Amino acid sequence: MQAFDDQNAELARETKPETAVAGRSFDRIHDRLQRTGGDLPLAQAFALVTVAHRLMRVGDQAKNICEETLFELTGETKPPKRYEILFVDARDTLIAPLAVALARKAFPASGRYSSAGYRAGENLAPELVALAEELSLDLAGIDPTPLSTDPKQLEQYHVIVALAPDVRRQLGQVPYATVLLEWQLPGLADVASGGAVAGRLREVSQYLSNEISDLMVTMRGEDAG
DSSP states (O other), X not given: OHHHHHTOHHHHHXXXXXXXXXXXXXXXXXXXXXXXXXXXXXXXXXXXXXXXXXXXXXXXXXXXXXXXXXXXXXXXXXXXXXXXXXEEESSSSSHHHHHHHHHHHHOTTTEEEEEEETTOOSSOOHHHHHHHXXXXXXXXXXXXXXXXXXXXXXXXXXXXXXXXTTHHHHHOSOOTTOEEEEOOOTTHHHHHTTSSHHHHHHHHXXXXXXXXXXXXXXXXXXXXX
16 A cells, blocks of 8 residues: 555565465465364354455455556556466376476466476486477476475465376375366376386377366466467
């Protein structure tokens, strides 16, 4: 409100990121109540959620005022939202890194993509490297990464995509504001279990491309890119 009243664009720009604190606090309170809510009387738990939600709404309104102030003073518009998406499989050497590379190529402006494995290997599979070269996929910066189940780490993601049957169990409690998707792709089980990797990987990549496209268009609309 001070930024709006003073017509201070810099104060609006500095304040805007701070409003996310309220949203993260609400998510953490909700997650904690899911784990330990039975220790509180129902009325107290409900009151806590209500207060946290109202604080989050104050943060949302403050962010809107900052954006309106910036637009009025500078013509600066709200940038399109970029989604944080995590692809998870067992080893993070083949399927999850492939999903990252495909998403980066098809929708570079719509999201930030990363991968992890709950039994992460040491190096990317040579079959993935060969396919990436064939399809002109960029694997730069993509390395097998151990999956963190720390809620504070997971809450940064808007979407977690499970690409192996055991991912949900390995993740444990998914943060309140994070969506977990489980993709059951034809041919995926054969590849993950060490079957005819080279022969099935192209088929799997096509299914992944279709699922990624559906996901990003759902979140960002037909102009996702």
